[in-house]
Amino acid sequence: MADVEAVILVGGLGTRLRPLTLSAPKPMLPTAGVPFLTHLIARIAAAGIEHVVLGTSYRAEVFEQHFGDGSALGARLDYIVEAEALGTGGGIRNVAPVLGADTILVFNGDNLIGVDLLAMVETHRRAQADVTLCLQRVPDPRAFGCVSTDEAGRVTAFLEKDPNPVTDQINAGLYAFRREVIDSIPTGRPVSVERETFPGLLAAGATVVGHLNTGYWRDFGTPADFVTGSADLVRGIAPSPAVAVPGEQLLLAGARVAPSADVRGGSTVGRGAVVEAGALVDGSVLFDGARVAEGAVVVRSAVGADAVVGPGTVLEDVVVGDRARLGARLELRGGARVWPDVTLPDGSIRFSTDA
Template sequence: MTEAILLVGGYGTRLKPLTIHTPKPMLEVAGFPVTSHQISKAKAAAIDHIVLGTAFKAEVFREGLGDGSKLGVKISYAYEPEQLGTGGGIRNAAELLTCGPEDPVVVFNGDVLTGVDINKVLSIWKEKKADVALYLTKVDNPAAYGSVPTDAEGNVLAFLEKPERKEDIVTDQINAGMYIFKRKVIDTIATGRVVSVEREVFPNLLKAGLKVIGVVDEGYWLDLGTPTAFVKGSSDLVTGKIKTGLIHFFADKLVLSGAEIDDSSKVTNGSVVGINSRVEKDCEINNSVIANEVLISEKCVIDSSIIAKGAKIGAGCVIKNSVVADFVELAAGSVLINDSRIWPDQKVAKIELNNQTVPTNPDWGI
């Protein structure tokens, strides 16, 4: 039996206001929560017990995923009353593992969509007798990330923070958010306080002389932390650019059960129309996520945007590269462009927004 820890305790700050009511890993991407896609990938790699490291809105995970039986795995729930960071979260969740000290534990960040071959990384970890293996990916803009240089044998040389100058970039390899730990290494992480796996645990392992390796996989990888990335991930799942095992038919759109789309409307480019949602006549929906129980009234244009659960969009609205959160009622003729965001549970009169929010200074406590 192989066990895993899935870190799902973050606030999802960059995705607000979508994460006011729902933690980021439980937001639906192409009809399934992000966490379900990750669990499906784990199950395909013969991982059968997964501990979810929860904190923010922990109850939503248990309500949505239960004991894991519907996904073919066993799910246990670890809870952090106060957030402990990535390293502290791993240590806290490990209390619910059952494996031995030399056994592998796979750790996933809860906000990444990836095509990595988990079994390949496990095999290399075992073959090289490593204490820890990191899944690495190559990116075009390494300056936006911390980087992880390795030698010719794949041994990790350092963990570097985001470079301040372009000339300080030494590699395009970055931490892609999946690790293989020997269980006994996890047991050395400090308890009862905030610990960063990236800034504290990994550098300390190198200083202590443990064998930490990087395994580069240049397949699909996407951090779902922003609305633009979230839309891309959903579209890529719908069209089959990334496969997690939950979607079996790929097309230009995904229309879920009970959804109604008028024949005169166009839904294209990987868009999703959620359960029991309705799209009235003469609408254009392109590269967008329409969640469950949404009404899109006639003659709307929705492009590269997210319309969250229960929202009602009035006739003739134009929404481009923007977000309308849960249970918003938006008046006819409104225009939202350029990463505008309307926060949840509001009735909004006709408005034009350009890189603005409603309300202007929202305070939802996180």
């Protein structure tokens, strides 16, 4: 893999993950104890790829402040900032000046994927492809870009979010590009690889092939996927060199869990966070400094930094923003979101939908 470089697109606003992304870009959200992007960079480095370029935009400075030159993860990092939103294709073209390899792997920065990167590169080279798309089979492909292939694995159609999909194969958000294809992407305007570059290559008769991933894959676009993905990493279901010892819980430095509390399901308890007596935290993420009070129940939920979940309160599939204060005996379920610095009184509030 010495002649392969990697590009990670991390410029999105992460609006579907608000309020968590009000304080940090989506790829920097704490996931199994470290920023999500750590897991991706560590997997790339473990595959033998040394040079990784981050295409940034929203809060671009945060990435370099945290990762520096990348040496701590075994990589050499470059940072290229988009002055304005350029789309996926424009973002890839924007980083071209710092690329030197013939084969470029491009990752969407919000996908957790367990594909064998070497095997994908071998597929790309064996087919002498212009672009190779990593594909994933999913039960309901309607929310994703569907990709049809023939018996030889060549892509025959790329249908972005088709309400009547003809295949269960979707675009998994990872591509291998021949360098010349990247150089052919127009500059100076937004370009979508999904809607413009890939269909244009097919129409021009280029060699576009698919590589089917049979391992783990999850798009971290929604709070439910973020929480589930973090739990999967903690438990070792999702692969990551950044997770030392998989288990049912991950307690970070200074976290305190009462002896009678129950923390399970791949939950992460952040630095200085507290889980008090009789509380249950199951398949959830508690950010640094969060507190779950006595007898509270937190299931498949994210509780932001320094937020407080009051005694006896029940959270199921809920996002609580930083510094929010939830009173006692509340019930919040089914996608409810509490924004930062909000205080909810005791007892009478019950949310059952996104709020």
